[in-house]
Amino acid sequence: MTVRPKPIAQPQPRRLGSAFWLVVLDILAIATWGVLLLKYWLTGKLNVLLHPNYMWLANTAGICLLALSLLKAVQLLQITTQRSARNHFRSLPTMQHFSLFPRGWSSAMLLAVAVFGLQFTPQPFASEVALNRGVTDTLAMTRSQPQSFRSTTSPEERSVIDWIRTLDVYPEPDAYTGQQANVEGFVIHPPELPNNYLMISRFVITCCAADTYPVGLPVKLEGNRSAYPQDTWLRVKGSMITETLDGQRHLTIQASELEEIEEPENPYEY
Amino acid sequence: MTQLNNALTLFFSLLVEAIPFLLIGVVFSSALLLFVDERKLVAMMPKNPLLGALAGSMVGFLFPVCECGNVPVARRLIVQGAPASVAIGFLLAAPTVNPIVFWATWTAFRGQPEIVFLRIGFSLLIATIIGWVFSSQADLRPLLQPAVAQSMPAPQGRRSRRSKFAQSAEPASELLQSGTFLLNSSGQPMRMEAVGAQAALAASSVTTKPLSDRLQLMLDNVVQELRELGGVLILGSAIAAIVQVAIPREVILSLGQGPITSILAMMLLAWVVSICSTVDSFFALSFASTFTSGSLLAFLVFGPMIDVKNIGLLLSVFRGRAIVYLFALAAQLTFLLTLIINLYVS
Known part of the structure; x- marks a missing residue:
């Protein structure tokens, strides 16, 4: 044995x-x-x-x-x-390692x-975040500079961000008086604007949702803005005028036609 | 409800943007840990303290590891006899001065390229200065944890003067030490335990193992680091998302626009959040619209050097006193340099 x-x-x-x-x-x-x-x-x-x-x-x-x-x-x-x-x-050496948890x-x-x-389905940001982050019609110096600025773009082809970039290069609102506008964006009701104005806005993204920032243009309406609730997506057609809002002169769209549109698949502009 | 949704969107956006960079960082650090022999590297380092500190700071380009990976590497560098200036320079600069962090920072701040270059520049400058300062302590051992100090080769040349740190570190008489001693090659007595410890630490260099074993270890290391750093990343992203959504904008703005308060706030945040340097630029990005450029820089420069998470890690190499010095020097230099940016540049 x-x-x-x-x-x-x-x-x-x-x-x-x-x-x-x-x-x-x-x-x-x-x-x-x-x-x-x-x-x-x-x-x-x-x-x-x-x-x-x-x-x-x-x-x-x-x-x-x-x-x-x-x-x-x-x-x-x-x-x-x-x-x-x-x-x-088991015979292999283990690497020294630090653990926090x-x-x-x-x-x-x-x-x-x-x-x-x-x-969880991520939702694009809306008016609340825009108001919280502060909607502007200027690109602050810290913002990403225009990637492709084409001054030859005809006015009615400019998107909201194109308008803002154009303004950034030449900020005098009177220079654009009478030009045709045709932009898409979502509605914000900034508290400092009178009731017959709304802001048509888009978020701009440079990296990820953490750095999106809103830009927008004021829109002058015939009636009260309550007909267009916040976060509605609109196509706004009209012509450019200069309005004094909140003590400052702003390039404004005098709306002639407002059309409700579907929220786009890709809510940001670049 | 909308707020919660916004916070979650921000949270997942930070994670989705950061995870690819985390993965690249972890894979690189694991590969280099297993395929690069640090001993050859140590032999190549310049002996001049200032040049050594600078060279040590640049080693990060060869070891693109974030702060969780670099303390073990720094520890091995010290054990293998790297001068203090090289080791400290590496410890402080490697998490920032490396190609992956550069790329990630560039991705986040391509609209403000000055942040990217100033981040690298300031990190190099601070690490070199502190490495240089520490090189005046010829014998690092009193500042190190006993286990690391014992496994270090004795400094060459004359016997180092015993500094005041040494007295607190080793109160026992030098003449009468108990234990078993061996004579090393230069005829100096060495503690028996020290020989064992040195062998153990040296063995952790696995560059001599066969390739298949190294690949196994690399896979293990990748998963391990991914788990650890992923956990920290999730906590950091959660904090960033909550701060963005829950704290009123007026509070953040009043804090973030002051040239001094913004820097202090961001340094504190960097210290607490402990987010990994490969992905911290995305965290900082979420503050870019409300905080001064100087304060963002302070976050990006100071965070990778010293934070809550890596104090535990540093304690595996240094005694508390040395960490206080490192912390104070790094904090003051970061504050000073970024304040200059806030006051005179931006």
């Missing part, structure tokens, strides 16, 4: 168990983030969150995160099913936020 030597230093099943679930949690968290990024891409909601220049980054990151979770899953599978792989993996917390938080993100 041969006596088999008792294997020494058997891995304790309990510890392996908790380590196993922690790695599973990591894999789930990373994979869910990958899915979330791809979901925003495929549903077009990325438009609300990012400037188009950086969308490829988020899309690529989504794919990479999915691939990463897959690799990690394969590694985990090898370690749990093949003893030699497990022993070999206990191990499971971070992954749990990442997973929870990603799952929540899958349920």
Whole structure:
């Protein structure tokens, strides 16, 4: 009869168990983030969150995160099913690492936020944020400078941001008197404007929703602005006049035609 | 309800913009940690303290790691005998002066390129100055945690004078130390434990392992850092979103437009929020319309150097006293430089 030597230093099943679930949690968290990024891409909601220049980054990151979770899953599978792989993996040195949270917390938080993100549909900002951030008809010096300024654009082709950029270059409102306007945007009722004025506005984005800022032009109406509630999207046609509002001369659209439109897929201007 | 929705949109927008950069940063830092041999790097560093500090500050271009990755690297640099100026310069500048952070900052502030260049410039300047100041302490060991100090090679040349830090650090008599000693190659006695510790720390350099093992470790490291830094990123983005939406605009404006209050507020925020340097520019961006340029710079320069999160990390290398010096010097220099920007430039 041969006596088999008792294997020494058997891995304790309990510890392996908790380590196993922690790695599973990591894999789930990373994979869910990958899915979330791809979901925003495929549903077009990325438009609300990012400037188009950086969308490829988020899309690529989504794919990479999915691939990463897959690799990690394969590694985990090898370690749990093949003893030699497990022993070999244990023999590798671990990198010194600093942790702010206990191990499971971070992954749990990442997973929870990603799952929540899958349920949540980002909404573009509206008049409330615009009023809070301060709508202007000037681009402050700190703002991104015009990327493509074409003075030859005919007035009726200018969007709200084109008008603002034009004003930025030549700020005298009288210079534009009588030019035709045809712009789209959402309605704001700034408290400092009289009741027969509203502001037609757009958000401009340079990087992500964190830095969107509103720009707008005052619109002079025939009647009261209450006919056009805040956040309604309008196409405004009219001609340019100069009005003194709140003690300052402003380029204003004298509206001749207001048409309610659908909120565009991509609410920002660039 | 709208407010909640706005806060959430802002929150996810920050995350979606920041996660790609976080991923790039983490992959690079893991790869370099496993494929670059720091010992060769240490040997190449100039001996002159000022040049050493400058060179150390620029090493970040080779190790694009954010502050969570750079303390372990700085620790290995110290253990492998890098001069104080190099190690401190690296510690303070590497999280900012590196190509990934440059790209991320450029993405966020391409409308204000001066912020991008001033961020890099100020970080280099401050790190070099502090590295230079620390180089006057020829023997770093009294400022280090005992475990790190023991595993350091003894300074070359004459025996270093024992500074006042040394007395507080090692109250026991130098002549009568208990323990086991070995003679090292230069005939100096070395503590037995120190030999073990040095070997352990040196072993953490895994550049000698076979490639497949290194790739396994790299995957592990990527997931680990992604988890840690992702957690911090989520907390940071949540704070940014809540501050943007919940605090009345008048309060933020009155704080953010003062040349001094804005800098102090942003430095405090940087210290508390502890957001990773690869993505902190997006956080700062959400304050760009309400805060002075100087204060945004203060956030971007000071945050990566010292914050709540990395104090715990720094304590694994330095004693508390050294961290206080680092903190005070970095805070004062950041404040001074960004105040100049606020008062004279913008």
